[in-house]
Amino acid sequence: MKLFNPDAAAEKLLRRFAGGTSRRGMLARLGGALVAAPVFPLLPVSRAEAAKPDRSPEAKTAFARNAQTKDDTQCDYWRYCAIDGALCSCCGGGVHTCPAGAESSPVSWVGTCINPDDGKAYMIAYRDCCGKPMCSQCECDNTDRETPLYVPNLNNNVIWCFGTQSMEYHCSTAVLVGPA
Amino acid sequence: MELGQVCLLTELGHLSNLTRDRGSSPLAKRLSDELNPYPRRFPEEMSRPTLLRPMAQILRLAPLALAVASGTARAAPENLTEPETATSATLPAPSKDWFFVRGYFETGGTSIVDSATSKMLGMVNTSGWSDLAFDPMGKVYYVAETLWSKGNRGTRQDMVSVYDAKTLLLQTEIPIPGRLIIGAQLNNFAVSADGKTGYVYNLTPAASVNVVDLVKRKFVKNVELPGCAGMMPIAEGLVSVCSDGSLATVNLTGAKAEITRSAPFFVPTVDPVFDSFSYSAVKKQAVFISYTGLIYTAKIGAKPEVAAPFSIQAAAGLRAGDTKPLDVNWLPGGWQVSAWHRASNHLYVLMHMGEYWSQKELGSEIWDVDLTAKKVVRRFPLEDKAGNLEVTQGDKPKLFVNSGRDGVVIDLATWKAGPKIKRISGGIISTIEAP
Numbered sequence: 325m326k327l328f329n330p331d332a333a334a335e336k337l338l339r340r341f342a343g344g345t346s347r348r349g350m351l352a353r354l355g356g357a358l359v360a361a362p363v364f365p366l367l368p369v370s371r372a373e374a375a376k377p378d379r380s381p382e383a384k385t386a387f388a389r390n391a392q393t394k395d396d397t398q399c400d401y402w403r404y405c406a407i408d409g410a411l412c413s414c415c416g417g418g419v420h421t422c423p424a425g426a427e428s429s430p431v432s433w434v435g436t437c438i439n440p441d442d443g444k445a446y447m448i449a450y451r452d453c454c455g456k457p458m459c460s461q462c463e464c465d466n467t468d469r470e471t472p473l474y475v476p477n478l479n480n481n482v483i484w485c486f487g488t489q490s491m492e493y494h495c496s497t498a499v500l501v502g503p504a
Numbered sequence: 505m506e507l508g509q510v511c512l513l514t515e516l517g518h519l520s521n522l523t524r525d526r527g528s529s530p531l532a533k534r535l536s537d538e539l540n541p542y543p544r545r546f547p548e549e550m551s552r553p554t555l556l557r558p559m560a561q562i563l564r565l566a567p568l569a570l571a572v573a574s575g576t577a578r579a580a581p582e583n584l585t586e587p588e589t590a591t592s593a594t595l596p597a598p599s600k601d602w603f604f605v606r607g608y609f610e611t612g613g614t615s616i617v618d619s620a621t622s623k624m625l626g627m628v629n630t631s632g633w634s635d636l637a638f639d640p641m642g643k644v645y646y647v648a649e650t651l652w653s654k655g656n657r658g659t660r661q662d663m664v665s666v667y668d669a670k671t672l673l674l675q676t677e678i679p680i681p682g683r684l685i686i687g688a689q690l691n692n693f694a695v696s697a698d699g700k701t702g703y704v705y706n707l708t709p710a711a712s713v714n715v716v717d718l719v720k721r722k723f724v725k726n727v728e729l730p731g732c733a734g735m736m737p738i739a740e741g742l743v744s745v746c747s748d749g750s751l752a753t754v755n756l757t758g759a760k761a762e763i764t765r766s767a768p769f770f771v772p773t774v775d776p777v778f779d780s781f782s783y784s785a786v787k788k789q790a791v792f793i794s795y796t797g798l799i800y801t802a803k804i805g806a807k808p809e810v811a812a813p814f815s816i817q818a819a820a821g822l823r824a825g826d827t828k829p830l831d832v833n834w835l836p837g838g839w840q841v842s843a844w845h846r847a848s849n850h851l852y853v854l855m856h857m858g859e860y861w862s863q864k865e866l867g868s869e870i871w872d873v874d875l876t877a878k879k880v881v882r883r884f885p886l887e888d889k890a891g892n893l894e895v896t897q898g899d900k901p902k903l904f905v906n907s908g909r910d911g912v913v914i915d916l917a918t919w920k921a922g923p924k925i926k927r928i929s930g931g932i933i934s935t936i937e938a939p
Contacts, residue, residue, distance in 0.1 A: 385829050386859045431709055457656070458610060468861050472779035473689065474733040475747045475772050476709055483685045486709055491633075491685050492656055493610075 379443040385468050388438045396498075399464035403448050403498035406435030406470045408480035412453050412495040414462035420499040422453035428497070429454055430487045433480055436469060436504045445504040454485035456494040594670050595626050598642045598936050600898040605911060606630060606931030609687045615928055619902040622913045622922040626672055629665075633685045635693035637702065639718075640785075640938040644669055646718070648683055648693040648704045664702055664716050680714045680723050682706045688932050690780045690840055694735035694742070697785040697938070703735040703742050713742065715756065727754060727761040736783045736790060736804050743804045745779065745792075747772055751808040769810040770794060775827060778836070778863070782844035782851070786938050791844045791851055791875065793836050795863045796825035799851065801875060816853060816873060820880035827860045837865040840892035840932045845901045845916075849875045852903055854893055855883075866891050866907060870914075884919055888912075894933035904933050 381389055391402035396419045397411060403419065404411070416423035432449040439446060471478040485491045595616070603617040607630065614628040614636055630636055634649035645667045653659040664678040684692060684707040692705040695718065702716035711732060715724040732744035732752045741756035749768035754761055770777055777792035777800065784790070792800040798813040815824035817834055825833050836842065838854040845852070854867025866889035872882040890907040895916070903914040909930050913922040 382830055385861050387861070389829075455657075465864055467864050469773070470861070470863070471772055472733070472745075472776050473686070473692075473707075474731070474745045474779060475776070476707060476711070476733070478773075481686050481689070482707065482709075483687075484709075485685075490652075490657055491650070491660070 379438065384438065387466055387468050388440070391438070391440050393439060393441050397462055399462070399466065401498075402439050403435075403437050403446075403500070404464055405437035405448070405466050405468040406433070406478070406480055407450055407496055407498055408465045408467075408470075409452070409463065409493065409496040410459040411462035411464060412459070412497045415453075415459035415495045417453060417495065417497065420451075420497050422497065423456075423459070423495065425456060426453035426494045427455045427488045427490070428452075429484045432484050432499075433477055433482065434501070435478075435498075447501040447504045449499045449501050450480065450484070451497050451499050452484040453494045453497060454488040455490040455492055458493055459495040461495075592671075593626070595672065596670075598638065598645075598669050600936050601896050601900075601902070602936065603894065603896065603904040603913070604628065604636060604934040605904065605906065605929050606636065606688050606933070607632070608909065608930040611929065611931070613929075614931075614934075617904065617911070617913070617925065617928065619896050619904070619913050622925055624925075624928070628667060628672060629674070635683075635688060635704075636934055637693045637695045638934070638936050638938075639669070639695065640697060640699040642669055642936075642939065644675060645672075646693070646695060646702060648680070648702070650683060650685055664704065664718075666721065676721055678716055678718075678721050678723060680704055680716060681726055682708065683714065690932055690934070691734040691736070691783065694737050694783075694785065696737040697739075697788075701737065703737060705733060705735055707733075713744075713754065725761075727756070729754065729763070734779055734781065734783075737785050738788060738805055740806050743808055745777065745781070749776075751802070751804070751810070753806055753808065755806065764807075766808050766810070769800060769813075770798075778841050780840045780842070780932075782842060784844070784846050784937060787846055789846075791842070793842050793851070793853060795835070795860065796827060797834070797836055798825075799873065799875070814878050816855075816871060816880065819873060819878050820871065820883065825860075829859055832857060832859055834869075834871075835860070835862060835865075836867075837863050838867050838891040838893075839864065840894065841867075843893050843895040843903065844875075845895045846897055846937065847899065848901070850881075851875050852893055852895055854890055854905075856889070864891075867893075870903070870905070872916075882919065884914070887921070891930065892932050894935050896935050897937050906930050906933065 387405050391400055393402050396413045413419050422428045429452045432451045435448045436445050437448050470480050473479050476482055483493045601619045605615045607613045610632040612630055612632045614630045616625040618625050628645050630647050631649045631651055634647050637646045647665045651661050662680050662682050666675040668675050683704045695702050700719050702718050704714040706712045706714055711729045713727050713729050717724050729744055732746040734745045736743040741754040744752045746752050749770045749772050751766040753764050775794045775796045777794045781790055781792045788804045790802045790804050797816040799816055800810055800813045802808055802810040818824045825835055834855045835858055836853050837856045841854050843852045851873040853871045855869045855871050856865045856867050858865050868886055868889050870884040871880050874881050888907045890905040893903055893905045895901050895903050901916045905912055909927045911925045911928040
């Protein structure tokens with residue numbers, strides 16, 4: 325019966341390693357690792373720094389550079405970066421409230437908008453209010469990261485009145501979901 | 505405005521319209537423009553009983569006076585002694601030289617415009633939420649639409665309505681289980697090249713396609729189409745654009761639908777292709793343009809083949825489009841952004857100056873791209889910025905461009921724009937490819 329011999333196993337492993345490597349090869353790899361080091365930040369601080377998105381004006385879209393946080397009845401209100409339609413805040417509703425008698429859609433398209441006050445990105449759910457003719461007040465069509473129909477969750481042309489009593493489109497709200 | 509005034513103005517509006525038909529009197533035109541600024545309000549107002557009928561009757565005689573005054577009346581005087589019979593007009597077979605201009609957003613009605621004269625020939629009865637497709641034999645028009653039993657509420661009814669092409673009267677309705685409601689889009693309803701099958705896109709928001717047998721005039725089946733949109737009929741079924749940047753082929757020849765995907769050819773969250781792409785069901789070819797302006801041509805079939813793209817800006821001798829903020833360049837934009845003339849292989853694109861993510865910005869120029877030579881051969885500045893354009897498919901192609909509610913026909917032989925067609929609608933435009 326053959327017993328497991330750790331010495332022989334270790335020798336075999338080392339010989340195989342030695343046979344497959346050269347001193348030059350080792351040096352080349354070490355050198356490569358040294359050169360590549362800055363690409364892979366090792367400290368948690370630098371990792372956090374690297375993960376922080378660029379929020380300089382140069383990295384912002386035209387909408388984000390000009391957005392404001394004071395008036396939600398204007399198309400340039402920061403949450404409206406990908407809204408399309410009438411603003412419910414101009415139709416008797418609010419930024420997350422449907423006007424009386426209109427029903428909020430349970431599903432929506434989404435946008436990722438930057439709040440100019442804190443420079444952070446937030447996910448916004450654009451919930452349509454349904455069941456009345458279209459409100460003609462404050463029509464906006466903003467298109468940050470808005471995609472064609474084959475990516476429907478980011479498409480702002482679809483009438484999102486799914487699951488409501490009526491498919492009739494009235495206006496759109498911009499409900500804050502949370503930090504993006 | 506008082507009701508009485510409205511009625512009076514309506515009558516005058518009618519008069520001036522009639523007069524215009526008799527020979528475009530400048531006075532009548534001015535009257536029409538000045539007195540008829542809100543024509544959409546009139547139908548409601550007119551249906552109400554009014555005490556002003558006698559006055560209106562008197563005013564009805566005025567067009568003759570106006571026409572005579574402007575010196576454009578026909579040589580032969582009208583026979584005013586015999587009572588007339590009211591009739592309905594009919595249309596010739598659908599022509600490759602016609603434009604079909606959809607009502608804007610919720611507005612119903614598709615205006616048929618003759619590209620030779622810029623005049624309206626009739627209207628297809630498309631309801632507010634509908635899509636239009638053509639019969640390659642030219643016998644009927646197909647309208648995929650959604651209606652409710654009580655107008656704005658009640659039972660939802662989805663159907664493909666079939667209209668006779670000559671009389672524009674309803675022939676039949678084919679009930680279907682559903683369709684996507686969106687402000688009219690080019691590629692959500694298509695008919696196969698042999699005219700036998702219709703494909704209606706549905707989103708609930710799960711994506712699928714409703715297959716309709718147009719010979720038996722019956723709904724066949726619903727086929728799931730996860731993550732894809734756009735109907736490009738082929739012999740085996742259809743091809744669709746997908747959220748991973750690939751093309752999906754839906755093979756419907758077997759008992760069970762089979763979906764295969766091509767390799768992705770673009771990245772949808774970085775530089776997507778517009779969903780208002782041009783597809784020829786006859787040639788089985790498609791032309792796509794991306795947000796930055798990359799043009800992809802593709803052979804569409806069981807195994808689609810997409811050619812390497814080229815930049816529209818580079819084809820015009822300019823720097824290629826980029827996704828970076830603050831990089832202002834000429835970019836494609838609008839709703840119906842591009843139009844492809846199949847025979848000459850030219851693509852016409854609405855272009856504007858802007859930064860990336862301005863894909864719905866109205867176009868201030870039309871760029872004429874020779875797809876074979878990969879060159880922009882002309883840049884045409886538009887008087888009014890435009891959101892939609894389409895080209896007729898005959899051998900003397902013309903463009904229809906619209907913005908707001910006005911439209912204009914541009915002759916591509918001379919690049920001369922015709923008269924502005926006021927209030928024709930700002931909706932999307934279709935033209936006929938076959939026969």
